[in-house]
Amino acid sequence: xxxxxxxxxxxxxxxxxxxxxLTFFLMQLIPGSPFSTAAKxxxxxxxxxxxxxxxxxxxxxxxxxxxGNVLQGDLGVSFQFSNTPVTELIAGRIGPSLSLGLQAMIxxxxxxxxLGIIAAxxxxxxxxxxxxxxxxxxxxxxxxxxxxxxxxxxGVQLGxxxxxxxxxxxxxxxxxxxxxxxxxxxxxRFMRTEMIDVLGSDYITLAKAKGASGYExxxxxxxxxxxxxxxxxxxxxxxxxxxxxxxxxRVFAIPGLGEQFVTSINVLDYSVIMGTTILFASLFIFTxxxxxxxxxxxxxxxxxxGGNN
Amino acid sequence: MANHSDKRFPxxxxxxxxxxxxxxxxxxxxxxxxxxxxxxxxxxNKAAIISFIILMLLVIVTFVGPYINGxxxxxxxxxxxxxxxxxxxxxxxxxxxxDGTWENRSGEKLYPYExxxxxxxxxxxxxxxxxxxxxxxxxxVQISLLIAVLATAIDMIIGVSYGAISGYFGGRVDNIxxxxxxxxTGIPNLVIVILLILVLEPGILSITLALAITGWTTxxxxxxxxxxxxxxxxxxxxxxxxxxxxFRIIFKHLMPNMVGVIIINTMFTIPNAIFFEAFLSFxxxxxxxxxxxxGTLIEDGFKVMLLYPSQLIIPSIVISILMIxxxxxxxxxxxxxxxxxxx
Numbered sequence: 001x002x003x004x005x006x007x008x009x010x011x012x013x014x015x016x017x018x019x020x021x022l023t024f025f026l027m028q029l030i031p032g033s034p035f036s037t038a039a040k041x042x043x044x045x046x047x048x049x050x051x052x053x054x055x056x057x058x059x060x061x062x063x064x065x066x067x068g069n070v071l072q073g074d075l076g077v078s079f080q081f082s083n084t085p086v087t088e089l090i091a092g093r094i095g096p097s098l099s100l101g102l103q104a105m106i107x108x109x110x111x112x113x114x115l116g117i118i119a120a121x122x123x124x125x126x127x128x129x130x131x132x133x134x135x136x137x138x139x140x141x142x143x144x145x146x147x148x149x150x151x152x153x154x155g156v157q158l159g160x161x162x163x164x165x166x167x168x169x170x171x172x173x174x175x176x177x178x179x180x181x182x183x184x185x186x187x188x189r190f191m192r193t194e195m196i197d198v199l200g201s202d203y204i205t206l207a208k209a210k211g212a213s214g215y216e217x218x219x220x221x222x223x224x225x226x227x228x229x230x231x232x233x234x235x236x237x238x239x240x241x242x243x244x245x246x247x248x249x250r251v252f253a254i255p256g257l258g259e260q261f262v263t264s265i266n267v268l269d270y271s272v273i274m275g276t277t278i279l280f281a282s283l284f285i286f287t288x289x290x291x292x293x294x295x296x297x298x299x300x301x302x303x304x305x306g307g308n309n
Numbered sequence: 310m311a312n313h314s315d316k317r318f319p320x321x322x323x324x325x326x327x328x329x330x331x332x333x334x335x336x337x338x339x340x341x342x343x344x345x346x347x348x349x350x351x352x353x354n355k356a357a358i359i360s361f362i363i364l365m366l367l368v369i370v371t372f373v374g375p376y377i378n379g380x381x382x383x384x385x386x387x388x389x390x391x392x393x394x395x396x397x398x399x400x401x402x403x404x405x406x407x408d409g410t411w412e413n414r415s416g417e418k419l420y421p422y423e424x425x426x427x428x429x430x431x432x433x434x435x436x437x438x439x440x441x442x443x444x445x446x447x448x449x450v451q452i453s454l455l456i457a458v459l460a461t462a463i464d465m466i467i468g469v470s471y472g473a474i475s476g477y478f479g480g481r482v483d484n485i486x487x488x489x490x491x492x493x494t495g496i497p498n499l500v501i502v503i504l505l506i507l508v509l510e511p512g513i514l515s516i517t518l519a520l521a522i523t524g525w526t527t528x529x530x531x532x533x534x535x536x537x538x539x540x541x542x543x544x545x546x547x548x549x550x551x552x553x554x555x556f557r558i559i560f561k562h563l564m565p566n567m568v569g570v571i572i573i574n575t576m577f578t579i580p581n582a583i584f585f586e587a588f589l590s591f592x593x594x595x596x597x598x599x600x601x602x603x604g605t606l607i608e609d610g611f612k613v614m615l616l617y618p619s620q621l622i623i624p625s626i627v628i629s630i631l632m633i634x635x636x637x638x639x640x641x642x643x644x645x646x647x648x649x650x651x652x
Contacts, residue, residue: 015495022496026504136640140632142584144591145625148611152618243499247591251611262592265503273507277500284497 005293012285019281023274024066028059030268075275080267086275090257096166097249097256101241103176108183108237113230115184116191120199120226121218131188138185143240144247147178151251164253175252182240186233194226231295238287242280347569350645357641360634367630371454374447378432382448383599386439392421394434394442394619406619407432433623436609446624449601450631456517456602457582461575463521468528469571473559475529476536483533490526498523502585506594513596516589520582528574535567569646576639580632587628603628 050056054065069076075086119131155163155174162171198204199222207221245258253259257276264272341349351357375382395409409430411419421427433442475486502519509515539545540563548562583603589595590604591611598605603624610621 011491011495015492018492019496019500022501023504026508029508136633136636140580140636141629142587142632144588144611145607145628148607148614148621149625152614152621156615239497239499242497243588246499247588250592265507266593268507273503277504281497281500285495288495 001296004296008289008292012289015285016278016282019285020067020070020278021063023277024063027270027274030270070278075278076271078264078269078272080264080269080272086271089260089272090275090279093255093257093260095256096254097245097258100172100175100179100249100254100256101245103172104179104241104244105183105237107176108180109187109230109234111180112184112187113191113227115188117195117218117223117226119188119192120195121214123196128192131192135185135188138181139189141181143178143182143244144251146181147175147248147251150174150178164251166252166254166256171252175248175254178251179241179244179248182244183237186237186240187230190230190233191226194229195222198222198226228295228298231291231298235284235288235291239284242283343568347642347645351641354641354644356637357645360637360641363630364634364638367450367627367634368454371447371450375444375451378441378443380431380441380444382440382444382601384440386435388425389427389429389431389435389439390437391613391617391620392427392431392435392439393617394432394623395422395430396432397430411617434617434619436620437613442606442620442623445601446606446627449603449606449624450627452513452596452600453583453586453603453628453631456513456520456586457579460517460520460524460582461578463517464524464528464578465571465575467521468525468574469532469564471525472529472532472534473536473563476533477540477555477559477563479537487533490529494526502589503594506589511589511594511597513600516586516595520585524578524582528571528578531570531574532567535570536563539563539566573639573643573646576635576642580635580639583628583631583635603631 047056054062057065066076073087075090077083077085078089081089115131115134119128122128151163151174154160161174165171204217204222207217212221242258245256246262247258248254249256249258250262257279260272261276261280263269264276393409393411394407396407409420409422411421422430431441431443433446436442436445471486471490475483501523505519505522506515509518536559540558545558545562548558553561586595586602587604587607590602591608593608595604595608596602606624607621607628610617610624614621
């Protein structure tokens with residue numbers, strides 16, 4: 001186990017290193033400089049600006065400087081938002097994104113798991129078909145289409161909930177639903193399959209024979225074991241939340257990281273794009289790591305490659 | 310006890326049957342090949358069949374659509390800007406939104422066709438430059454499909470070759486190739502796609518390339534698993550003994566046995582690519598005007614959602630139908646090709 005964890009940590013660091021390098025060098029390839037969109041600068045002014053941000057140094061030096069800074073948690077300063085440090089910019093934006101992401105994750109997985117259990121217990125009834133239908137829709141309809149439709153129908157036409165912005169809980173309901181539709185569908189599909197699998201096993205028959213009630217069997221015996229593999233989808237779900245947050249935050253005008261990222265792409269704010277990319281990548285890499293470790297801890301049946309029990 | 314000699318059951322009926330040993334192994338029905346077998350099982354999946362029919366209709370409309378109403382997608386006509394959808398044949402059907410009216414936010418009905426004295430009808434309305442949205446929509450779907458199919462094809466070529474080589478040669482080659490994949494899948498696709506498109510400037514080719522570069526790892530893994538399973542079977546050994554080259558064994562003997570999984574994977578990749586293209590357009594990294602794709606149409610429609618909702622709703626419905634039918638078909642095919650599901 002210890003060896004496996006060490007190995008994974010090594011890969012995690014390597015992947016992160018590659019991501020940072022990749023981001024750096026790809027950014028160098030982008031045509032135009034950060035100051036090309038600014039007001040006309042004289043050559044001497046440009047030289048001063050380039051010197052200030054270290055852009056006059058040779059590439060390897062810039063790379064080493066950037067690597068060193070990133071390792072110390074310094075992601076540089078934004079070129080567009082009046083020299084605000086990127087870390088400060090991210091810190092100011094991460095709140096809404098984090099709470100929206102967590103809400104969507106919690107609501108999505110719980111509701112999806114429930115939907116999956118119901119579908120498995122009532123196999124081949126309209127409940128089952130209904131939940132499959134929801135799952136197919138959730139998997140198929142792009143999150144931004146769904147978000148825009150929710151906003152238009154519930155926010156604009158019916159006027160039940162606020163259309164946009166981020167000023168309190170009721171403002172977060174529509175974005176949460178829009179963002180959680182994908183987790184719901186994935187969790188529901190997965191849970192249904194696992195539940196049906198578990199319900200066919202011997203110990204469930206035994207529990208039935210001993211006279212346990214249907215409710216008890218479903219929630220006390222079957223659900224616990226069926227839940228274990230569902231942990232594995234948490235990794236892909238995190239990715240979907242990050243991807244989704246880019247567009248959902250844009251649709252609902254939420255001042256979060258995703259919205260910030262999209263803006264900085266449009267104005268070519270290199271340092272912010274790089275900083276946010278590194279943050280997203282680390283988040284993803286870390287989640288996958290935690291999920292893998294968690295999985296091996298909660299299910300003793302799994303033998304890890306390279307692990308010695 | 311009077312029924313001892315019932316006339317209905319003569320003694321001859323109770324003679325032992327003649328067992329012909331030659332017939333014991335006889336297979337009653339004609340044997341089916343892989344495709345017939347798969348088709349038989351797909352046929353039972355109603356959702357997949359209906360999806361297939363809808364998808365085919367949609368594809369036909371996509372390629373015929375731009376030519377049937379006489380407008381082209383790029384002619385601008387400021388006098389005809391932002392018109393609501395109107396189809397003469399169903400303009401009087403009240404529950405269909407094709408009567409050529411807008412409703413403003415206070416619930417008043419507006420009649421732009423009558424107000425501006427326009428005789429023609431635009432089936433799906435026009436955009437802010439007065440371009441016909443019906444034609445633009447189908448040309449957009451064409452581009453979206455082109456990007457998706459092209460990206461998936463490149464994906465398939467890279468993924469299958471990589472996976473086959475990695476699995477077939479095994480040992481150190483496999484080890485190194487798998488470590489590379491491990492690291493690549495550790496990086497979120499989104500990040501690579503966005504960075505690549507920033508570098509390459511948005512366009513059909515760069516979007517396709519970015520999608521292909523990030524998409525092939527799943528295919529490579531699946532194919533590797535299959536090759537590992539198949540390469541030690543007798544038919545591969547027999548072929549090797551007869552002097553076949555590695556290349557020939559992989560592509561002539563192993564490949565036909567993996568067609569199923571490759572098709573399933575491809576079917577899941579296409580909707581994924583359609584989604585990513587639209588997603589990129591939505592965050593401002595899509596095609597540049599005047600080109601249109603589903604994504605840019607949705608993006609343009611979103612901007613004017615409050616005033617002219619149909620400009621958002623129509624492309625949204627089309628992309629949703631595309632995604633749903635592709636996913637249902639992929640599900641159906643997966644069930645049909647998966648030998649574990651055989652009944």
